[in-house]
Amino acid sequence: MSHEIYLNGSFVPSEEAKISVFDHGLLYGDGIFEGIRAYNGFVFRLHEHIQRLIQSAQSIALAFPWSADDLEEIVVQTIRRNGLRDAYVRLVITRGIGDLGLDPRNCAEPEIFCIADQIQLYPPAMYENGLRVVTTGVRRNAADALNPRVKSLNYLNNILAKIQANDAGAGEGLMLNEQGLVAEATGDNLFIVQKGRVCTPPASMGALEGITRNAVLDLCRLYEIPVAEVPITLHEVYVADECFLTGTAAELIAVTQIDGRVIGSGKEGLLTHRLHEGFRQLVQKEGRPVYDE
Numbered sequence: 001m002s003h004e005i006y007l008n009g010s011f012v013p014s015e016e017a018k019i020s021v022f023d024h025g026l027l028y029g030d031g032i033f034e035g036i037r038a039y040n041g042f043v044f045r046l047h048e049h050i051q052r053l054i055q056s057a058q059s060i061a062l063a064f065p066w067s068a069d070d071l072e073e074i075v076v077q078t079i080r081r082n083g084l085r086d087a088y089v090r091l092v093i094t095r096g097i098g099d100l101g102l103d104p105r106n107c108a109e110p111e112i113f114c115i116a117d118q119i120q121l122y123p124p125a126m127y128e129n130g131l132r133v134v135t136t137g138v139r140r141n142a143a144d145a146l147n148p149r150v151k152s153l154n155y156l157n158n159i160l161a162k163i164q165a166n167d168a169g170a171g172e173g174l175m176l177n178e179q180g181l182v183a184e185a186t187g188d189n190l191f192i193v194q195k196g197r198v199c200t201p202p203a204s205m206g207a208l209e210g211i212t213r214n215a216v217l218d219l220c221r222l223y224e225i226p227v228a229e230v231p232i233t234l235h236e237v238y239v240a241d242e243c244f245l246t247g248t249a250a251e252l253i254a255v256t257q258i259d260g261r262v263i264g265s266g267k268e269g270l271l272t273h274r275l276h277e278g279f280r281q282l283v284q285k286e287g288r289p290v291y292d293e
């Protein structure tokens with residue numbers, strides 16, 4: 001099916017939405033992006049996504065002419081233009097077209113595009129039965145290399161981990177940081193439940209500060225469930241009562257097996273279920289409207 005893609009100021013059919021082979025986003029992964037969801041005509045936490053995009057840009061010294069309002073409007077317009085109510089949106093800004101050298105000063109101006117489509121990250125059976133996860137040997141980038149807090153176009157670190165997880169026949173791969181502490185999964189944040197307390201690694205441990213992660217932390221506070229951002233070892237994951245992953249694309253999914261260890265009851269745990277339900281309700285009632293209703 002053809003989509004209307006926002007590309008550098010206008011909408012074009014997907015077949016005509018083309019980026020130059022000299023774009024440094026393609027040549028070097030030099031750019032940033034956001035993955036955003038709309039539910040029933042409302043964009044979930046759009047402001048937070050755009051703020052993270054702006055921070056990613058600032059961190060990689062990528063200057064662009066669009067204000068936060070412009071970027072929010074581009075997302076909303078792209079969803080509207082495609083007549084979608086439930087959508088997965090990809091907003092991408094690259095360093096732009098340059099020569100074959102990596103020096104970003106050779107790129108005249110940044111390029112921007114926005115796609116509104118659908119996504120199904122894991123098959124429905126995995127949402128029902130939980131994910132089987134393995135720890136990969138690929139360490140999350142160190143903060144003084146490509147900081148994992150930057151949502152950049154360079155995802156090779158995560159892709160290498162995903163390849164290992166695929167090879168092991170697992171649904172997801174866990175990534176540790178340089179100290180051997182749990183950072184996150186290849187495209188999701190990790191949570192564990194220990195004796196009624198919900199824990200997730202702080203961003204400083206090598207995790208992206210996920211928008212879904214923050215929504216789950218908000219839900220815990222709302223429900224008065226004890227919650228903590230603390231360093232987590234693999235041992236603590238193995239002996240956790242419950243474990244789950246969060247992400248815009250994945251939403252919230254239980255992890256029922258890690259490295260051959262069954263977690264808790266081997267099914268979606270009670271707190272995970274409660275947070276899962278709470279998240280489903282939250283996304284239906286919060287967000288920036290796409291349509292005038």
Ligand SMILES: Cc1ncc(COP(=O)(O)O)c(C=O)c1O
Binds near residue numbers: 158187
């Ligand atoms: C590496 C990584 N971690 C975590 C997440 C989850 O973040 P969010 O909930 O903002 O989608 C993502 C999602 O893009 C990701 O790529």
